[in-house]
Every structure is written in C-alpha cells, then in structure tokens.
Amino acid sequence: MTEIARQARQAAATLARTPRPVKDRLLLDIAAEIRRQAGLILEANNRDVAVAEQKGMPPTMLNRLRMKTQNIDSLAAGLQEVAALPDPAGEITSMWERPNGLTVGKMRIPLGVIGIIYEARPNVTVDAAALCLKSGNAVILKGGSEALESNLALGNIVQEVLRRHDLPQAAVQVIAERDRAAVGFLLQLDEYIDLIIPRGGVELIRAVVGQSRIPVIKHYQGVCHIYVDAEVDETEALRICLNAKTQRPEVCNALETLLVHEARASSFLPLVASELAAAGVTLRGCERTRKILPAMEPASEDDWFREYLDLILAVRVVDDMDQAMKHIEKYGSLHTEAILTKSYANARRFLREVNSSTVLVNASTRFSDGFELGLGAEIGISTTKLHAFGPMGLNELTTTKFIVYGNGQVRT
Amino acid sequence: MTEIARQARQAAATLARTPRPVKDRLLLDIAAEIRRQAGLILEANNRDVAVAEQKGMPPTMLNRLRMKTQNIDSLAAGLQEVAALPDPAGEITSMWERPNGLTVGKMRIPLGVIGIIYEARPNVTVDAAALCLKSGNAVILKGGSEALESNLALGNIVQEVLRRHDLPQAAVQVIAERDRAAVGFLLQLDEYIDLIIPRGGVELIRAVVGQSRIPVIKHYQGVCHIYVDAEVDETEALRICLNAKTQRPEVCNALETLLVHEARASSFLPLVASELAAAGVTLRGCERTRKILPAMEPASEDDWFREYLDLILAVRVVDDMDQAMKHIEKYGSLHTEAILTKSYANARRFLREVNSSTVLVNASTRFSDGFELGLGAEIGISTTKLHAFGPMGLNELTTTKFIVYGNGQVRT
Numbered sequence: 001m002t003e004i005a006r007q008a009r010q011a012a013a014t015l016a017r018t019p020r021p022v023k024d025r026l027l028l029d030i031a032a033e034i035r036r037q038a039g040l041i042l043e044a045n046n047r048d049v050a051v052a053e054q055k056g057m058p059p060t061m062l063n064r065l066r067m068k069t070q071n072i073d074s075l076a077a078g079l080q081e082v083a084a085l086p087d088p089a090g091e092i093t094s095m096w097e098r099p100n101g102l103t104v105g106k107m108r109i110p111l112g113v114i115g116i117i118y119e120a121r122p123n124v125t126v127d128a129a130a131l132c133l134k135s136g137n138a139v140i141l142k143g144g145s146e147a148l149e150s151n152l153a154l155g156n157i158v159q160e161v162l163r164r165h166d167l168p169q170a171a172v173q174v175i176a177e178r179d180r181a182a183v184g185f186l187l188q189l190d191e192y193i194d195l196i197i198p199r200g201g202v203e204l205i206r207a208v209v210g211q212s213r214i215p216v217i218k219h220y221q222g223v224c225h226i227y228v229d230a231e232v233d234e235t236e237a238l239r240i241c242l243n244a245k246t247q248r249p250e251v252c253n254a255l256e257t258l259l260v261h262e263a264r265a266s267s268f269l270p271l272v273a274s275e276l277a278a279a280g281v282t283l284r285g286c287e288r289t290r291k292i293l294p295a296m297e298p299a300s301e302d303d304w305f306r307e308y309l310d311l312i313l314a315v316r317v318v319d320d321m322d323q324a325m326k327h328i329e330k331y332g333s334l335h336t337e338a339i340l341t342k343s344y345a346n347a348r349r350f351l352r353e354v355n356s357s358t359v360l361v362n363a364s365t366r367f368s369d370g371f372e373l374g375l376g377a378e379i380g381i382s383t384t385k386l387h388a389f390g391p392m393g394l395n396e397l398t399t400t401k402f403i404v405y406g407n408g409q410v411r412t
Numbered sequence: 413m414t415e416i417a418r419q420a421r422q423a424a425a426t427l428a429r430t431p432r433p434v435k436d437r438l439l440l441d442i443a444a445e446i447r448r449q450a451g452l453i454l455e456a457n458n459r460d461v462a463v464a465e466q467k468g469m470p471p472t473m474l475n476r477l478r479m480k481t482q483n484i485d486s487l488a489a490g491l492q493e494v495a496a497l498p499d500p501a502g503e504i505t506s507m508w509e510r511p512n513g514l515t516v517g518k519m520r521i522p523l524g525v526i527g528i529i530y531e532a533r534p535n536v537t538v539d540a541a542a543l544c545l546k547s548g549n550a551v552i553l554k555g556g557s558e559a560l561e562s563n564l565a566l567g568n569i570v571q572e573v574l575r576r577h578d579l580p581q582a583a584v585q586v587i588a589e590r591d592r593a594a595v596g597f598l599l600q601l602d603e604y605i606d607l608i609i610p611r612g613g614v615e616l617i618r619a620v621v622g623q624s625r626i627p628v629i630k631h632y633q634g635v636c637h638i639y640v641d642a643e644v645d646e647t648e649a650l651r652i653c654l655n656a657k658t659q660r661p662e663v664c665n666a667l668e669t670l671l672v673h674e675a676r677a678s679s680f681l682p683l684v685a686s687e688l689a690a691a692g693v694t695l696r697g698c699e700r701t702r703k704i705l706p707a708m709e710p711a712s713e714d715d716w717f718r719e720y721l722d723l724i725l726a727v728r729v730v731d732d733m734d735q736a737m738k739h740i741e742k743y744g745s746l747h748t749e750a751i752l753t754k755s756y757a758n759a760r761r762f763l764r765e766v767n768s769s770t771v772l773v774n775a776s777t778r779f780s781d782g783f784e785l786g787l788g789a790e791i792g793i794s795t796t797k798l799h800a801f802g803p804m805g806l807n808e809l810t811t812t813k814f815i816v817y818g819n820g821q822v823r824t
Contacts, residue, residue, distance in 0.1 A: 013741060017765055090764065096786055102775060104785050109767045111797050190621070194797055209602070215627055215798040236820040243822035329425060351815045352502065353429055355521045363514060363818025372823065373516050373814055374508055385523050385606055385811040386627040387799040399797040402785055403763045406775025408648040410655035411784065 001177075001185045004140060005192035007170035008113045012138040014168050016110050020087040022165065027130055030161045031079035034126070037157055038072040044153035045122065052120070052146045065120045065147055075126045075154075082130040085376045088394045089136040092403075103405040108398040110136035112194040117183060117208060119200045120144030125154045128197075129172045131379045135397040138171045140193065142186065145178035152176060187212040195387075197380050217392070218384045221307040222252030222335040224365040227324040227350070229341035230263040234271065236362065237340040241272050243364040244338070246279045250309050252381065253336050253358075253368040257304060257314040259324045265317045266292055273315075281311045288317035304331040321346055325354060332356060334383050336368035357383060357390030413589075413597045416552060417604035419582035420525045424550040426580050428522050432499040434577065439542055442573045443491035446538070449569055450484040456565035457534060464532070464558045477532045477559055487538045494542040497788045500806045501548040504815075515817040520810040522548035524606040529595060529620060531612045532556030537566045540609075541584045543791045547809040550583045552605065554598065557590035564588060599624040607799075609792050629804070630796045633719040634664030634747040636777045639736040639762070641753035642675040646683065648774065649752040653684050655776040656750070658691045662721050664793065665748050665770075665780040669716060669726040671736045677729045678704055685727075693723045700729035716743040733758055737766060744768060746795050748780035769795060769802030 015023075034041065045067040052065055088108050095105035114137050116128045125141055132139035143151045155174030162169050175182055187196065190213040197217045198208045209216050226244060228237050244255035260268055269292050273283055284299035296315070303314045304327070318324045321339075328337055338360040339350040347361045358368035368391060370378025375393030382388045388396040427435075446453065457479040464477055500520050507517035526549050528540045537553055544551035555563045567586030574581050587594055599608065602625040609629045610620045621628050638656060640649050656667035672680055681704050685695055696711035708727070715726045716739070730736045733751075740749050750772040751762040759773045770780035780803065782790025787805030794800045800808040 016767060098784075098786050102779065107763075209625060213621060215796075233820070240820065240822055247823055347817075351519075351817075355428060355813060358814040358816065360816040361818055363816055363821040364823055366823040367514065367816060367818075367821065368814070372510075373816070374510050384627075389811045390814050399801045401767060402770040402780070402802050404770065404772040404775055404779060404785070405759075405763075406773055406779075408645070408652065409775040409779065410651055411659055411776055411778040 001182060002189060002192075004170070004173055004175070005113065005186070005189040007168070008138040008140055008173060009192045011168035011170040012110065012112045015133070015136045015138055015171055016089065016112075018136065018167065022167075023087065023134055023136070024083040026161060026165050026167065027079045027083040027133065029164070030130075030158055031076040031083075033157050033161050034072060034079070034154070035076050037153075038069065041072060041150065041153045041157075042067060042069070044149040048120075048147050048149045057146065061120060065122070065150075067122055067150065071123065075123060078127055079130050082134050082377060085134065085394060087134065088398045093400060100409050101407060102409055105403045106400040107403050108395070109401050111397055111399055113138045113140065113192055114397065115140045115142065115186060115193050115196045115214070117142045117196060117198040117200070117204070118144065119204075120147040122147050122150035122154060124199060125151045125174065126158075128379065129158055131377055131394060131397060133171065135394045137397055140173050140175065140186065142175040142183055148176070148178060183208070184211050187214060190214045199380060215387065217380055217382045217388065219252070219381050220383045221333040222254070222383075223256050223305065223307050223331065223333040224253060224336040224368075225257045225259055225324075225328050225332060226255055226338045226340060226365065227259040227318075227321065227328075228261060228264055228268060229321060229339060229343060229346055230261040231342040232264060232268075232340050233342065234264075234268055237268065238272055238275060240338070240340060240362070240364050242275055242279060244366055245276060245281055245313055246311065247364075247366055249311050252307070253365050254309070255313065255365050256306065256308055257316065257331070259316050259318050259327055261321070261324075262288070262317050262319055265289070269293060269315070269317075276313060279311075281313050284312065284314050286316040289315045307333070321350065325350070328354060328356070335381070336360070336365045338363060338365050357381070413594060414601060414604075416582070416585050416587070417525065417598070417601040419580070420550040420552055420585060421604045423580035423582040424522065424524045427545070427548045427550055427583055428501065428524075430548065430579065434579075435499065435546055435548070436495040438573060438577050438579065439491045439495040439545060441576070442542075442570055443488040443495075445569050445573050446484060446491070446566070447488050449565075450481065453484060453562065453565045453569075454479060454481070456561040460532075460559050460561045469558065473532060477534070477562075479534055479562065483535065487535060490539055491542050494546050494789060497546065497806060499546065500810045505812060512821050513819065514821055517815045518812040519815050520807070521813050523809055523811055525550045525552065525604055526809065527552045527554065527598060527605050527608045527626070529554045529608065529610040529612070529616070530556065531616075532558040534559050534562035534566060536611060537563045537586065538570075540791065541570055543789055543806060543809060545583065547806045549809055552585050552587065552598070554587040554595055560588070560590060595620070596623050599626060602626045611792060627799065629792055629794045629800065631664070631793050632795045633745040634666070634795075635668050635717065635719050635743065635745040636665060636748040636780075637669045637671055637736075637740050637744060638667055638750045638752060638777065639671040639730075639733065639740075640673060640676055640680060641733060641751060641755060641758055642673040643754040644676060644680070644752050645754065646676075646680055649680065650684055650687060652750070652752060652774070652776050654687055654691060656778055657688060657693055657725055658723065659776075659778055661723050664719070664721075665777050666721070667725065667777050668718065668720055669728065669743070671728050671730050671739055673733070673736075674700070674729050674731055677701070681705060681727070681729075688725060691723075693725050696724065696726050698728040701727045719745070733762065737762070740766060740768070747793070748772070748777045750775060750777050769793070
C-alpha cells in the first residue's frame with residue numbers, strides 16, 4: 001500500500017507538469033477505449049453482480065452496481081465533457097504590486113495525490129479519475145469490494161491509455177484489495193496522500209475521519225430547509241416546495257424541513273399539504289401546523305434533525321424570519337437552505353446571515369449541485385468549512401501557491 | 413473543556429453577524445485597554461518569568477516569554493493595524509449567471525471557531541485574537557503553560573472589552589489549564605471547533621496531527637532553496653543570497669541550501685563563500701563545490717534535508733535547472749524557493765513547475781511572509797496544501813458559501 005502511495009506521489013509530479021492538450025487527449029482516448037472495450041467491462045460487471053446477488057445485496061445497491069450499455073455511453077460522454085472544461089492548473093487567481101516593486105500573484109496548482117473511498121458504484125471510478133487527471137492530480141481509488149472486478153476492468157483501461165501517452169500508470173490506481181483494513185492503512189500515509197474524499201453514508205465518513213491522518217472532505221448530511229416568508233408569491237412557493245421535496249427525494253439537496261411564517265400559515269399550509277400529499281409525501285407537523293391541519297402526523301424533536309431521503313417532510317410554523325434562522329442554526333446540517341420571499345430586506349439578510357454551504361432566494365434547494373451551479377463538474381459536496389464548502393468542482397482539486405516576480409529585492 | 417467549545421460555537425454565530433464598524437471599535441478599545449492596564453500585564457508576566465527562571469528555562473525561550481513596555485506598545489499597535497484592514501467576511505469573490513437565469517456567487521464567511529495551540533509567547537495571544545475577531549471567528553487559545561499568568565491577564569482584558577461592547581465573552585477564551593492533556597481533549601471536539609492552528613516546532617505539529625479529529629494547519633519546516641542560474645547578475649545574486657541567509661537565520665524563510673549552475677560555480681562560489689564566511693556563516697559543500705573550495709566542510713546526504721535555522725548553509729553545484737528542480741522536489745519542504753536568473757524562459761518555467769508555497773524570481777526568500785507579500789497580517793504559514801498553502805492572512809480564516817439569486821427556478 002505504501003508503494004502504491006509512493007508511486008502516486010511520483011506520478012503526481014509528472015501530471016502537475018503535463019500541459020492541458022495532453023491531458024485532454026488522454027481523457028478523450030480513455031472515452032474511446034471504454035466504448036471499444038464495453039463488452040469486457042460489462043462482463044466484469046456481470047461477475048460482480050452475480051456474486052452480489054448470491055450474497056443478497058439489496059435491490060437499490062444492486063441497481064447502483066449494475067452497468068448497462070447506456071452506462072458505458074454516459075461514462076464516455078462524461079470524460080468528453082471533462083476534457084472540454086477549462087484546466088484549473090496554472091490559472092492566476094489574482095496579482096498585485098508591492099511598494100518595493102515586487103509583483104505577487106497566486107497561481108492554482110494541483111493538490112497532488114487524492115484518495116477516493118467509495119461504495120460499490122463503478123461509475124465513480126471513471127468520474128473521479130477524469131476530474132483528478134484533468135486537474136493534474138494522481139488518484140488512488142478504493143471502491144466497495146462488491147464492485148472490484150468492474151473497477152479493475154475500468155482501471156486497466158485507464159492505465160493502458162496512460163501508458164500509450166507516456167504518462168505514469170500510477171496516476172490512476174485501483175486498490176485490488178477487498179479487505180477494509182487496506183483503507184485504515186491508506187489513511188495513515190499523509191506523507192504521500194494530500195486529500196481523502198469519502199463518498200458514502202455518514203458512518204463511512206465518520207469512520208474515515210476517526211482514522212485519518214490525511215485531511216478529509218466531509219459530507220455528513222443534507223437537512224435542507226425552505227423558509228416561506230410572510231410576503232411571498234404562493235403559487236411560485238408551491239412549485240418550488242414541490243420540486244425541492246419530490247423531484248428526487250433520495251438525494252442530499254432534497255427538502256427535509258419546511259418553515260412557514262405564521263402570517264402565511266393558514267393560507268399556504270393547506271395548499272402545500274394537499275399538493276404534497278397528492279405527490280405521495282407524508283407530512284409531520286409542529287403543534288401550530290396541526291392546529292390548521294389536525295389530520296397531520298405530529299413531528300417530534302427528533303424529526304427536526306432528520307435527513308429523511310424519502311417522501312416525508314417536517315413542517316413548522318415560525319413567528320418570523322429570526323425564528324426560522326434560529327431553527328436552521330440549531331437543527332441544520334450546513335448543507336442548503338432557501339428563503340422564498342418578495343421582501344428585498346429579508347432576502348438580503350437571509351443570504352448574509354445563514355451560513356450554510358448553499359443559500360438560495362426564490363429557487364429550489366435541488367440547485368445545490370456542482371453542475372447546476374455552473375462548476376462544470378462535481379467531485380463531491382463538503383458540509384464542513386475547511387478547504388471547500390458546498391459542491392466541489394475542479395478548482396477544489398487545486399490549491400494556490402504564491403509567485404513573486406522581483407528585480408533584486410532584499411529585506412531590510 | 414466541552415463547555416468552553418460549546419460557548420465558543422455560540423459566540424461565533426454572533427460574531428459572524430457583527431458588522432465591521434463594531435469589530436473595528438472593539439479592536440481599538442482592546443488596544444487602549446492594553447495600554448491602560450500595561451502595569452497589570454507586566455506584573456503577571458513578571459510572575460511567569462520568575463517561575464520560568466527558577467525552573468531553568470533556556471535564555472532564548474525566556475526572551476520570548478518576557479514582556480517589556482515596548483512589547484505592550486507593539487501589541488496595541490498591532491491591534492490598531494488589524495482594525496484598519498478590510499473585513500474579509502461578506503466579500504463576494506465571484507459571481508456569474510446561469511442559463512436558467514440564476515445568479516450564483518461565492519461569499520466569504522468566517523470559519524467559526526478556531527483553536528490556536530502555541531508556546532510560551534504572550535504576544536500570540538493578542539495577535540491571534542485580533543485576527544480571529546476581525547474575520548468574525550471565535551478563538552480558543554491554549555498557550556504554553558509557562559506563560560499562563562500573562563495570557564490570562566491579556567485574555568481578561570479582551571473579555572472585559574467584549575462585555576463592554578455587548579459581545580459574547582466566549583468569543584476569546586484562554587484555556588486556564590496547565591495540563592497538556594487538555595489539548596488532547598480539545599482536539600476531539602470537531603463538533604464545535606472548525607480549525608486548529610498550532611504554532612510551534614515540528615514535534616508539536618506532528619503530535620497535534622496525530623491526535624486531532626479537527627483539521628490542522630501544518631507548518632512543518634522551511635528548507636528553503638535558492639537556485640543561481642547560468643545567466644545571472646552575480647552582484648545582485650550575491651546580495652540576495654547574503655540577505656536570505658543572514659538577515660534572520662533563525663526563521664523559517666531563511667535560506668538553507670544554495671544550488672549553483674555549474675557554469676557559474678567557478679566564478680560565483682568563491683565570491684559568495686567569502687562574503688558569507690565574513691558574515692559568520694559556515695558552509696557545507698557537495699564534492700563539486702569542494703573541488704573549487706577545498707577548505708569547505710563536506711555536506712552529507714543528511715544536510716540536504718536540514719532546516720538549520722542557524723548560520724550554516726549547504727551548497728551544491730548542479731548540472732542545470734532540471735537537476736536543481738529535482739533536488740528541490742526530493743529534499744525540499746514545500747516552503748519557499750527562489751531562482752536568480754536573467755533568462756526569461758527559465759524564470760517562467762521555474763515559477764510554473766516548482767510547486768512550493770512561495771516561489772520567487774530574483775528576490776530574497778525572506779519575502780515569504782504575510783506582511784511582505786501584502787496580506788496585511790499573518791496568522792501562520794501552511795506547508796501543506798489543504799485550505800491554505802503558504803503565508804495565511806485574514807482571508808485564510810474564512811471559507812466561501814454559494815449564494816443564489818433566483819426568481820422561481822425549479823429543477824427539471
């Protein structure tokens with residue numbers, strides 16, 4: 001494992017010097033090779049699926065593991081999209097003059113070696129490799145052991161194309177170990193690995209944080225809120241709430257708690273409750289909500305902390321925006337919150353004072369996503385504040401160094 | 413300890429909402445109060461110094477512990493300087509439109525709660541508090557136990573002024589514990605503390621990283637290099653090398669290894685060696701250096717890794733810039749490197765390909781410093797790449813959130 005990490009570190013030095021056209025051609029060739037070797041990939045995947053079925057893997061997990069011809073197409077298309085994105089490495093983000101004549105700038109450079117720890121989802125193998133390569137980073141991939149054959153088939157293709165381009169194969173390495181202990185060992189190698197991105201449930205992330213000497217991007221939970229203000233366009237609010245809750249209830253940027261200003265409660269709550277119920281959503285309300293809608297299930301204290309990831313919604317009537325913001329501060333997960341309002345002052349204050357990673361005015365929480373926000377890609381979402389906060393694109397796979405142009409300056 | 417961290421978290425929420433004028437007045441009042449209570453501070457410091465002397469603290473450490481009237485003045489002046497700096501919180505670093513009409517921006521917000529772990533240097537107590545308050549963060553200060561009385565005296569003044577401004581006293585807390593175990597406990601509280609900045613030697617930092625569940629800014633070493641290229645202004649190069657090595661040899665941005673292109677070795681090495689020797693520097697050379705200057709001590713493999721922090725310099729003759737860059741990659745610490753050259757192409761390539769936190773052309777390594785680079789302040793220097801790389805100013809005590817202005821957008 002140390003040898004894998006050591007070689008990744010060496011490969012990273014080469015990648016950091018590799019110019020954009022070479023990286024882009026590499027990605028396009030990987031796309032072509034994945035299409036060409038689709039049969040081989042699907043065979044490997046079939047072996048994984050067969051074993052997983054025997055072992056009784058639940059259907060939702062099996063669905064994520066199973067690859068079809070259209071998955072191969074979308075992997076290849078994804079590589080082509082990443083090739084078309086701008087290269088973050090080498091970008092000068094700012095530059096200024098000092099009184100002594102020094103010109104000081106900040107230049108983006110790759111982080112170095114990135115470790116991705118994920119579940120049995122073979123598409124992550126290719127997506128993560130593409131983003132790391134594009135930004136000039138080497139990557140070590142440790143996916144769920146149930147997908148090992150699929151991951152190795154994909155990893156071999158990537159390494160084959162790397163070799164063809166005279167780039168080090170260690171730039172992309174799939175850990176061929178089924179053992180979970182391999183992860184624990186990997187997480188000690190802070191001399192060689194710069195960042196760990198775990199992609200999976202809260203338990204996985206907590207376990208990684210507990211063991212790691214390497215910095216970890218944490219995506220804990222998405223307990224996302226919408227606050228419906230006193231002055232609001234109810235038709236628009238209704239459409240946004242429905243979209244945020246029901247368009248894809250199983251993902252982290254779906255709505256989990258609806259907060260409604262008391263001045264709107266009697267008119268808006270019956271409206272939204274009936275539409276949500278028609279869409280199959282179960283509502284759990286606070287006492288004030290249930291005074292208006294007595295048939296609704298009661299929400300317990302625990303409900304305010306819940307990330308349902310399901311067609312369930314907690315609803316609370318609040319006195320005003322201050323109480324809404326206090327609720328978010330106490331129960332929220334720093335992921336995504338939205339205010340729906342006609343009030344300029346309230347929109348401005350909510351945006352300024354709510355410090356979650358994405359804060360929206362008059363739009364669905366579902367936009368908290370790297371592609372939707374315009375990052376061009378998404379390697380993950382961070383719900384803690386260090387290095388990156390919120391959806392992460394290619395820039396978040398870089399750091400900046402200071403560059404200084406002098407003409408003989410010394411310090412006095 | 414948990415209670416301290418919990419209160420800091422609450423105070424951070426208030427500070428994040430506190431507008432710049434209030435924060436600036438607070439800092440100016442702390443400055444005034446420190447001047448007014450100078451007698452009290454110096455008395456507390458005298459008690460610390462007396463105990464430390466009895467226990468046989470080495471003179472260099474005693475010097476850092478001991479405060480004089482001029483130290484009080486410079487603490488107060490430092491607070492005034494920080495008050496005059498721009499407030500990073502609330503700054504919009506970029507903004508763009510999406511095809512669906514959403515306007516997306518990134519806004520700087522405070523990190524939240526910052527823990528500073530440092531040695532027996534009372535000035536850090538005030539400097540760190542000033543930068544954290546200015547950027548809207550709460551801070552927990554754990555200084556060396558030998559400075560506890562001084563730190564508590566300073567902390568009490570800050571809290572007194574916070575109270576006077578109706579701000580939570582928990583915004584700045586000095587840990588009154590002399591026990592090192594308190595640190596270990598603090599480092600587990602990732603629910604409340606966002607970032608740990610240790611300021612001290614490599615051992616302190618490694619110990620903190622080993623224990624911490626909270627992200628840590630790491631400042632390992634400054635093995636700084638100057639590479640003297642084939643085409644160079646020797647007079648200028650001489651002045652820069654002397655400055656980088658001798659102006660303050662005990663600090664992390666001082667020169668530790670000099671690399672000289674072989675085409676320059678026979679002319680430049682005797683020149684620089686004699687001037688450095690006259691300034692009291694001991695030189696340790698590679699074999700090729702010692703062919704030109706046989707009286708020089710030999711450098712061992714170990715010397716290339718050394719951060720001397722002293723009037724000692726390792727010297728190596730290299731075939732060309734490639735070999736110089738390979739040397740830096742192998743032995744360097746990612747802190748600061750400079751090239752001295754007249755070649756446009758080499759300057760450009762060195763700046764692009766050397767990925768240390770500060771890379772300079774034709775200037776002294778001593779400029780790798782928050783004030784000198786124009787950050788207005790310095791809370792530390794990071795030699796690893798996550799969150800911050802190189803000297804850290806107020807911006808590095810913030811993160812960015814996404815803000816999104818919509819007019820009814822939903823995802824389809």
